[in-house]
Amino acid sequence: MIGYVARRILLAIPVLVGIMLVVFFLIRAIPGDPCTALLGERATAEACARFNEANGLDQPIVVQLGIYMKNVVTFNLGESVRFSRPVSQLLIERLPLTTELAMSALLIAVTVGVPLGILAARRHNTIVDTATMAFANVGVSMPVFWLGLMLAYLFALVLADTPLHLPPSGRLSAGVLSTPYYEVWGWNLQEGTFWAGLNEYISNHYIFNSFITAQWEVFGDAVRHMILPAVALATIPLSIIARMTRSSLLEVMGKDYIRTARAKGASERQVVRRHALRNALLPVVTIIGLQLGLLLGGAVLTETIFNLAGVGRALFDAILGRDYAIVQGFTVIVASIYVIVNLLVDLSYAYLDPRIRLE
Amino acid sequence: MSTENTPRRPSLAAKAALVEQLETQAGDVGRLYERPTSQWRLAARRFRERRSGMIGLGIVATLLLVALFAPVIAPYEPTEILIGKEDVTRRSPPCVHVLGCSEDQPQHILGVDGNVRDVFSRIVYGSRVSLRLGFFTVTLALVVGTTLGAIAGYRGGWLDNGIMRIMDVVLGFPALLLAIAIVAVLGPGLTNALIAIAIVTLPQYARVVRSQVLALKESDYVAASKALGSSGARVLFRRIIPNALTPLVVLATLGIATAILEAAGLSFLGLGAQPPTPEWGAMLAEERNQVFTSPHLVFFPGLAIMITVLGFNLMGDGLRDALDPTLNA
Numbered sequence: 001m002i003g004y005v006a007r008r009i010l011l012a013i014p015v016l017v018g019i020m021l022v023v024f025f026l027i028r029a030i031p032g033d034p035c036t037a038l039l040g041e042r043a044t045a046e047a048c049a050r051f052n053e054a055n056g057l058d059q060p061i062v063v064q065l066g067i068y069m070k071n072v073v074t075f076n077l078g079e080s081v082r083f084s085r086p087v088s089q090l091l092i093e094r095l096p097l098t099t100e101l102a103m104s105a106l107l108i109a110v111t112v113g114v115p116l117g118i119l120a121a122r123r124h125n126t127i128v129d130t131a132t133m134a135f136a137n138v139g140v141s142m143p144v145f146w147l148g149l150m151l152a153y154l155f156a157l158v159l160a161d162t163p164l165h166l167p168p169s170g171r172l173s174a175g176v177l178s179t180p181y182y183e184v185w186g187w188n189l190q191e192g193t194f195w196a197g198l199n200e201y202i203s204n205h206y207i208f209n210s211f212i213t214a215q216w217e218v219f220g221d222a223v224r225h226m227i228l229p230a231v232a233l234a235t236i237p238l239s240i241i242a243r244m245t246r247s248s249l250l251e252v253m254g255k256d257y258i259r260t261a262r263a264k265g266a267s268e269r270q271v272v273r274r275h276a277l278r279n280a281l282l283p284v285v286t287i288i289g290l291q292l293g294l295l296l297g298g299a300v301l302t303e304t305i306f307n308l309a310g311v312g313r314a315l316f317d318a319i320l321g322r323d324y325a326i327v328q329g330f331t332v333i334v335a336s337i338y339v340i341v342n343l344l345v346d347l348s349y350a351y352l353d354p355r356i357r358l359e
Numbered sequence: 360m361s362t363e364n365t366p367r368r369p370s371l372a373a374k375a376a377l378v379e380q381l382e383t384q385a386g387d388v389g390r391l392y393e394r395p396t397s398q399w400r401l402a403a404r405r406f407r408e409r410r411s412g413m414i415g416l417g418i419v420a421t422l423l424l425v426a427l428f429a430p431v432i433a434p435y436e437p438t439e440i441l442i443g444k445e446d447v448t449r450r451s452p453p454c455v456h457v458l459g460c461s462e463d464q465p466q467h468i469l470g471v472d473g474n475v476r477d478v479f480s481r482i483v484y485g486s487r488v489s490l491r492l493g494f495f496t497v498t499l500a501l502v503v504g505t506t507l508g509a510i511a512g513y514r515g516g517w518l519d520n521g522i523m524r525i526m527d528v529v530l531g532f533p534a535l536l537l538a539i540a541i542v543a544v545l546g547p548g549l550t551n552a553l554i555a556i557a558i559v560t561l562p563q564y565a566r567v568v569r570s571q572v573l574a575l576k577e578s579d580y581v582a583a584s585k586a587l588g589s590s591g592a593r594v595l596f597r598r599i600i601p602n603a604l605t606p607l608v609v610l611a612t613l614g615i616a617t618a619i620l621e622a623a624g625l626s627f628l629g630l631g632a633q634p635p636t637p638e639w640g641a642m643l644a645e646e647r648n649q650v651f652t653s654p655h656l657v658f659f660p661g662l663a664i665m666i667t668v669l670g671f672n673l674m675g676d677g678l679r680d681a682l683d684p685t686l687n688a
Contacts, residue, residue, distance in 0.1 A: 009473065014524055015524070015527045015528055015531050018525070018527070018528035018531070018533070019528055019531050019532065022528060022532075023540075026540050026544060027540070029544045030540075030543045030544050031544070031546065042571060052400060093624050099494065102369070133411075136410070137669060137672060137676075138581055138665070138669060140668075140672060141616065141620075141665050141669035141672050142665050142668075142670075143624065143627075143643075143661055143664050143665065144624070145627045145640075145647075145661075146643060146657070146660075146661030146662075146664065147661075149643075149647060149650045150654075150657070150661070153650050153651060153654050153657075154652065156651075169514065192388050233553075243368035258608065293533040293534060294533070294534075296533040296534055297533040297534050298535070299537030300535060300536065300539070300628070301535075301624055301627065301628070304627075304628065305647070309523070310365070312536075315536060316539060316628065319539055319543045319544060322597065326520070327540075331532075331536070333534070335531055335532060337529055338394050338531060338532075338533065339586075351451065
């Protein structure tokens with residue numbers, strides 16, 4: 001097992017380095033330079049020269065690459081030219097939203113998708129099965145942005161005067177503020193330190209922060225704001241997970257050991273729970289991990305529709321605004337999370353199924 | 360084989376005897392099948408038996424017809440601005456005469472958009488854009504991906520390692536984000552969106568082909584072909600690839616669905632089709648701020664995307680079940 005883990009980690013490193021290189025060159029290949037993107041088309045040559053010097057853009061490309069690599073390794077992500085603020089600060093502000101959004105979506109997808117799949121498999125070839133799979137097929141075919149807009153229309157406008165009303169944009173209602181837990185608990189944090197940044201980052205997960213500090217009004221408001229974007233984002237993964245669970249369970253239910261379990265007199269419930277599900281859910285675990293990329297891509301669209309200042313939207317704006325530092329910094333973080341999660345999925349899979357690590 | 364005793368042309372009686380003998384030898388096996396059934400005929404039969412696959416095929420066929428006969432079906436030109444030509448207002452809701460809309464008003468069954476164009480006509484013409492885009496994206500990804508995967512699998516060694524690590528890097532990005540970055544480099548537009556989506560989906564084809572090639576390259580018929588002196592390229596493209604087609608057909612059909620969905624996403628972000636192209640994602644993006652006042656302008660283009668994607672997804676699933684019942688997931 002240790003050998004397998006080491007091998008998988010070593011294999012992930014060239015992929016991460018490759019991603020960094022691709023991002024570095026790709027963003028520099030975008031037509032137009034940061035100077036004109038920021039200072040406008042009519043910026044003078046001197047102004048541009050000063051701007052480039054201040055931001056290290058006058059160095060040869062190899063030197064820029066070297067600086068970039070060194071910065072990534074030392075966790076210094078540079079400064080955004082558009083916001084004139086450190087990229088790490090922007091991450092502290094924006095990543096928590098995307099994390100909460102992706103986690104909520106994944107939670108919905110798993111808690112609804114897996115039971116739906118089990119239900120369809122248990123009632124194989126009945127109307128329940130057909131209806132569930134029809135739902136799943138429609139679900140995977142739905143554009144996230146369309147579903148988001150339609151949900152917003154339905155819950156924010158049509159159901160405006162009912163208890164089902166949900167807000168269509170933002171993280172919190174106007175006037176509602178989430179007080180960070182370290183302020184609630186009276187911690188004394190030295191501003192500018194890593195420790196302070198880390199705490200600020202954690203407390204920016206509004207749902208989590210308001211929950212642990214019992215700010216129930218804030219918690220309710222944050223959750224209500226999260227429902228629509230999370231449901232929109234969850235639909236595709238949910239459908240994929242439901243289909244996967246169904247086909248995997250159906251396959252397992254046809255195995256000999258299931259017949260044996262039945263033959264020895266186990267109840268159908270026991271057979272499914274104790275014998276079938278454990279094996280059937282293995283491929284589902286992999287699928288759940290793979291959905292993360294989809295969630296991060298979908299976050300760009302969801303954050304656009306619901307006016308959420310998250311990582312996806314920031315990255316999109318930065319690509320179009322040629323804000324090299326943000327694109328480089330954010331992509332490295334996002335891609336690292338993606339690679340690490342996939343690594344964890346692979347490892348959990350190997351842990352659950354010994355055949356894999358022996359290959 | 361032929362001996363002196365055997366006549367050149369066996370008599371009819373001899374033939375009948377021979378057939379009888381063969382049948383007896385073959386035993387019951389020969390009689391199990393009433394007539395020889397080819398692999399493809401079997402697959403077609405299996406495909407027809409699955410209702411969802413047939414629904415998918417029906418949707419796709421209808422779409423093809425709509426795209427083909429768009430000028431006949433659409434009452435207006437897709438970019439025709441109706442101001443001054445008709446008594447309509449901007450973003451007026453759907454008006455269908457049979458459903459009780461006043462006969463004095465011009466009929467626009469899906470309403471009129473913010474530039475006073477007939478939404479139904481734009482959606483009908485939009486099918487051309489989406490189908491073409493899905494088809495060309497997949498063709499591009501399929502050709503390049505297959506070539507790369509085949510070379511990687513057949514050659515092995517450093518070439519295999521190099522190609523597959525690059526594919527890993529591409530897969531290491533969330534697909535839509537990488538596509539956005541590529542379009543940013545190439546410049547917004549439908550063709551560039553197509554190329555971007557082809558690049559981000561290409562590793563899937565490469566991986567499938569590589570694993571197929573790896574499995575087939577050790578088979579006896581490949582060894583036989585090599586022994587006959589076939590060149591490497593001939594073995595690869597004439598002997599191995601044709602036998603690895605099944606999963607590719609399925610992947611490509613499902614790939615069209617993905618391509619249409621991703622392209623709509625790019626267009627929605629303003630990176631794909633540019634106005635006044637009647638592309639569904641772009642139509643939706645143009646009117647997204649009007650969703651609370653004129654929901655029909657958002658609803659119908661999105662519905663068109665969903666139905667199209669659903670059609671290709673169902674057809675792809677049906678094909679997978681029909682072509683290879685052992686393939687799952």
